[in-house]
Amino acid sequence: MKKLYFLIVILLLSIPIFAQNNSKITFQKNRYELAVSYFKKADFKKAIDLYYIAARVIPENEIGIASLKKVDSLRVILRERLLDQALGTWKKVGNKPGWAVDQASINAGKTSDKLVEINKTQILYFEKNKKTQEKKLIKTEDLVYYNGENSEDASFSNVILSDGNIWHCSINDSSNEMHVINVAKKDENGTEEIKSDNQERFYIKVDE
Numbered sequence: 001m002k003k004l005y006f007l008i009v010i011l012l013l014s015i016p017i018f019a020q021n022n023s024k025i026t027f028q029k030n031r032y033e034l035a036v037s038y039f040k041k042a043d044f045k046k047a048i049d050l051y052y053i054a055a056r057v058i059p060e061n062e063i064g065i066a067s068l069k070k071v072d073s074l075r076v077i078l079r080e081r082l083l084d085q086a087l088g089t090w091k092k093v094g095n096k097p098g099w100a101v102d103q104a105s106i107n108a109g110k111t112s113d114k115l116v117e118i119n120k121t122q123i124l125y126f127e128k129n130k131k132t133q134e135k136k137l138i139k140t141e142d143l144v145y146y147n148g149e150n151s152e153d154a155s156f157s158n159v160i161l162s163d164g165n166i167w168h169c170s171i172n173d174s175s176n177e178m179h180v181i182n183v184a185k186k187d188e189n190g191t192e193e194i195k196s197d198n199q200e201r202f203y204i205k206v207d208e
Helices: 002-040 044-057 062-086 103-108
Strands: 088-094 112-118 122-129 135-142 158-160 165-171 177-187 190-193 200-206
Touching (some): 002 044, 002 062, 044 062, 158 177
Antiparallel strands (some): 088 112, 112 122, 122 135, 158 165, 165 177, 177 190, 177 200
């Protein structure tokens, strides 16, 4: 009788756990199937986020492992696309988008422009004298992507500079405006997310 009672208790306790696991599996499968649908449409930005969620729900099962592999492969593809857009020279316009500011009034009192040149391996910072058109190299940074604290992170457009600051980069569909925002800082104690008063910079693409 005691054994039967014990068995009933175990079964009753197992029901919520089974239901919870079943719910997680259903949610994971739903995210995965949605990710596949976006992948087939070549909407890789939405697909990578959904694959990431699926990988995090149950990392060790078949769907979780497959999703993580997709996150890794899509991260490479999306970075290549972003870099293709970013290659070239960009002029800093301030902390507001170019369409939101009066360029003529901003440039009126300036003697130089701040430029950023991006190639496949480096970011070069210049000051360009508006009168003489002379360009002076201020500093050079290696182009280093930041994957987050673990390899499962879905972020693909974060760049970490030599001072430990991590910048999230986005470029509009026309590939003529770039927005960067300081999202975190990494040092010997780890990475600290910046949740308020983030530094922002906007750039417009220029011919040089």
